[in-house]
Amino acid sequence: MSNVILKTEQISKYFHDPISVKVLKDISFEILKGEFISVIGKSGCGKSTLLYILSTMDTDYEGALWIEGENMGNKNEAELARVRNEKIGFVFQFHYLLNEFSVLKNVMLPGLKLGNISEKEIEHNAFEKLKLLGIEKEALKKPNQLSGGEKQRVAIARALINNPMIIMADEPTGNLDKKNSEIVFNIFQELSSLYNQSLLIVTHDNEFANRTNRIIEMEDGKIIKM
Amino acid sequence: MNYKLIASISISLLMARWRQTLVAAIGVTFSITMFVGLLSFMSGLNDMLDGLILNRTAHIRLYKEIKPSKQQPIDISNEFKNYHNFIRSVKPKNERLELYDAAGIMNALKNDERVVGVVPKVTTQVFYNVGALDINGIIDGIDAAEESRLFQFKDYVVDGNYLDLKNTPNSIILGKGVAEKMMVQLGDVIVVTTSKGEQISLKVVGLFQSGIRDIDIVQSYCSLNTTQRLLGESSTYITDIQVKLKDVSLAPLIAKEYENVFHLDALDIQTANAQFETGSFIRTLISYSVGITLLIVAGFGIYNILNMMIYEKMDSIAILKATGFSGKDVNAIFILIASTIGIVGGIFGLAFGLGLSVIIDHVPFNTASLPAIKTYPINYNPKIYLIGLSFSIVTTYFAGYFPARRASKIDPVIIIRGK
Numbered sequence: 001m002s003n004v005i006l007k008t009e010q011i012s013k014y015f016h017d018p019i020s021v022k023v024l025k026d027i028s029f030e031i032l033k034g035e036f037i038s039v040i041g042k043s044g045c046g047k048s049t050l051l052y053i054l055s056t057m058d059t060d061y062e063g064a065l066w067i068e069g070e071n072m073g074n075k076n077e078a079e080l081a082r083v084r085n086e087k088i089g090f091v092f093q094f095h096y097l098l099n100e101f102s103v104l105k106n107v108m109l110p111g112l113k114l115g116n117i118s119e120k121e122i123e124h125n126a127f128e129k130l131k132l133l134g135i136e137k138e139a140l141k142k143p144n145q146l147s148g149g150e151k152q153r154v155a156i157a158r159a160l161i162n163n164p165m166i167i168m169a170d171e172p173t174g175n176l177d178k179k180n181s182e183i184v185f186n187i188f189q190e191l192s193s194l195y196n197q198s199l200l201i202v203t204h205d206n207e208f209a210n211r212t213n214r215i216i217e218m219e220d221g222k223i224i225k226m
Numbered sequence: 227m228n229y230k231l232i233a234s235i236s237i238s239l240l241m242a243r244w245r246q247t248l249v250a251a252i253g254v255t256f257s258i259t260m261f262v263g264l265l266s267f268m269s270g271l272n273d274m275l276d277g278l279i280l281n282r283t284a285h286i287r288l289y290k291e292i293k294p295s296k297q298q299p300i301d302i303s304n305e306f307k308n309y310h311n312f313i314r315s316v317k318p319k320n321e322r323l324e325l326y327d328a329a330g331i332m333n334a335l336k337n338d339e340r341v342v343g344v345v346p347k348v349t350t351q352v353f354y355n356v357g358a359l360d361i362n363g364i365i366d367g368i369d370a371a372e373e374s375r376l377f378q379f380k381d382y383v384v385d386g387n388y389l390d391l392k393n394t395p396n397s398i399i400l401g402k403g404v405a406e407k408m409m410v411q412l413g414d415v416i417v418v419t420t421s422k423g424e425q426i427s428l429k430v431v432g433l434f435q436s437g438i439r440d441i442d443i444v445q446s447y448c449s450l451n452t453t454q455r456l457l458g459e460s461s462t463y464i465t466d467i468q469v470k471l472k473d474v475s476l477a478p479l480i481a482k483e484y485e486n487v488f489h490l491d492a493l494d495i496q497t498a499n500a501q502f503e504t505g506s507f508i509r510t511l512i513s514y515s516v517g518i519t520l521l522i523v524a525g526f527g528i529y530n531i532l533n534m535m536i537y538e539k540m541d542s543i544a545i546l547k548a549t550g551f552s553g554k555d556v557n558a559i560f561i562l563i564a565s566t567i568g569i570v571g572g573i574f575g576l577a578f579g580l581g582l583s584v585i586i587d588h589v590p591f592n593t594a595s596l597p598a599i600k601t602y603p604i605n606y607n608p609k610i611y612l613i614g615l616s617f618s619i620v621t622t623y624f625a626g627y628f629p630a631r632r633a634s635k636i637d638p639v640i641i642i643r644g645k
């Protein structure tokens with residue numbers, strides 16, 4: 001069973017404002033190494049909420065989350081930050097780059113934070129990731145000088161910098177046109193097939209979902225198909 | 227924690243808002259400049275005013291005071307032994323003001339290791355004769371060299387040489403006010419009438435100005451010998467012994483001790499000049515209050531800019547956290563920003579404060595009452611600079627503490643969801 005990299009047990013989540021609502025209901029599933037998974041479901045069914053919990057950013061839930069055999073419920077804020085830094089690459093619908101830094105530095109930041117290798121090597125790796133995504137020419141620009149599609153690719157490069165165990169993305173193409181969506185999807189597919197990268201992508205795009213290895217479908221806070 | 231990374235992020239955030247940062251830093255610089263300038267000036271002023279009286283006053287003065295007997299007849303009566311007695315009938319008797327065995331006492335004092343130096347003094351009342359008029363006056367017989375060494379006598383001799391008092395027989399250093407009234411100059415000969423009624427001629431070898439007019443219109447100085455001769459007394463006749471201590475703060479204690487040992491009156495400098503202590507204290511208090519108020523205002527400036535920065539950088543903070551920076555890292559980033567503003571602003575403040583002090587130090591300040599002082603007084607005590615810097619660091623730390631804590635508590639989920 002060493003192939004299981006992420007596992008949830010009966011995860012439930014409540015929101016109390018304005019009234020108590022259970023938005024996630026006993027979610028249990030496993031992700032195996034190298035899987036390319038998409039999560040689909042109607043708007044408001046709890047996809048983002050689940051993703052925030054899986055990414056360890058949201059700790060206010062019931063049930064258990066295991067990442068590589070470790071129970072996340074036993075970890076403090078700093079330890080969870082370390083898990084995110086080391087094992088999880090996150091891509092958002094809005095790219096969230098830091099405009100104070102160059103594109104290259106943006107990609108490097110999580111690597112510098114991890115600090116396992118020298119700054120030179122991190123810079124080299126960051127450049128390699130940008131190359132992989134075909135945007136190495138923009139390395140020295142500031143993020144606000146890039147197009148939306150380019151920004152999203154920088155965000156993916158950043159997610160890749162520490163060679164994470166899994167990449168999680170919340171509607172990464174939601175803000176992009178057809179062409180750019182296609183580019184981003186191809187990148188994910190390439191990462192999956194060439195590098196055996198595990199991916200968990202929330203999407204509204206059924207065509208996109210159909211091209212992934214596995215689809216998890218949610219409805220009203222429950223998994224109805226997986 | 228990776229300090230290099232934290233520092234580079236802090237600097238980037240600072241640079242992105244360098245205008246506001248500069249304004250906040252200038253606020254700190256301004257307040258530290260004023261703090262240092264004000265305190266240097268105030269403590270310089272204190273030193274000067276203290277010097278005016280305290281520097282040339284004996285730390286302890288031993289003398290004999292004419293006063294009623296402590297034991298009044300009623301105290302001796304058995305009948306009223308346990309009562310509070312206030313009937314006093316025995317008047318002071320005509321005692322000589324001479325200190326018996328002054329030489330012996332002075333020897334004993336000189337051997338006391340808490341003592342820096344001891345000088346004798348003879349005080350007498352005289353009349354200065356101006357034509358048909360007699361002006362009231364006091365002549366102190368002193369050892370000019372020792373008096374200068376211990377009590378800065380020469381600083382107040384504005385005309386002539388103070389050592390001539392010793393070298394020229396029958397000489398006098400006149401108070402400036404007295405000299406003006408008598409219309410005499412250096413080298414003139416004046417006549418004084420002693421308390422015994424004798425008239426004696428004295429040569430004016432110097433003019434003396436204490437800065438306190440009431441003193442300058444009566445006080446003059448002669449050598450010990452001359453004064454003893456004015457009094458018609460022998461060369462052992464001494465009325466005051468002045469003591470300078472190593473540690474002036476011990477004066478009240480040691481004065482009590484001498485009083486008991488030598489059976490004389492001993493007046494310590496603190497008791498004699500209590501009003502000066504109070505004045506110094508109040509001036510220091512005011513300058514510290516103003517300085518600290520300025521710093522607190524500057525602190526609010528830093529608090530504001532940080533809060534604004536955090537508000538603007540919510541997204542950045544959220545993304546830093548999402549990609550693995552902990553609350554502690556974020557906290558450190560903003561504390562570092564605040565401290566940088568505080569320390570850089572503070573150091574410039576110290577430099578400008580020093581500059582301001584030097585400028586004040588060169589502003590001419592000529593007043594007839596303070597002959598030794600030519601410019602405004604400044605105290606360059608490093609302690610002031612140390613306090614200024616510490617205060618700026620402490621204020622900025624606190625100004626940064628709450629915004630930084632707020633930033634570290636930002637929940638990335640709320641920010642990311644909010645988009």
Ligand SMILES: Nc1ncnc2c1ncn2[C@@H]1O[C@H](COP(=O)(O)OP(=O)(O)OP(=O)(O)O)[C@@H](O)[C@H]1O
Pocket residue numbers: 015016017018023041042043044045046047048049050643
């Ligand atoms: N902070 C909150 N307080 C109360 N309710 C919330 C909060 N955040 C989300 N919800 C509710 O939780 C449910 C799930 O929200 P979530 O964002 O996970 O949906 P989603 O599946 O990602 O939808 P979409 O596809 O539109 O992004 C929704 O009904 C939403 O109204």
Ligand SMILES: [Mg+2]
Pocket residue numbers: 047048049170
């Ligand atoms: Mg969503």
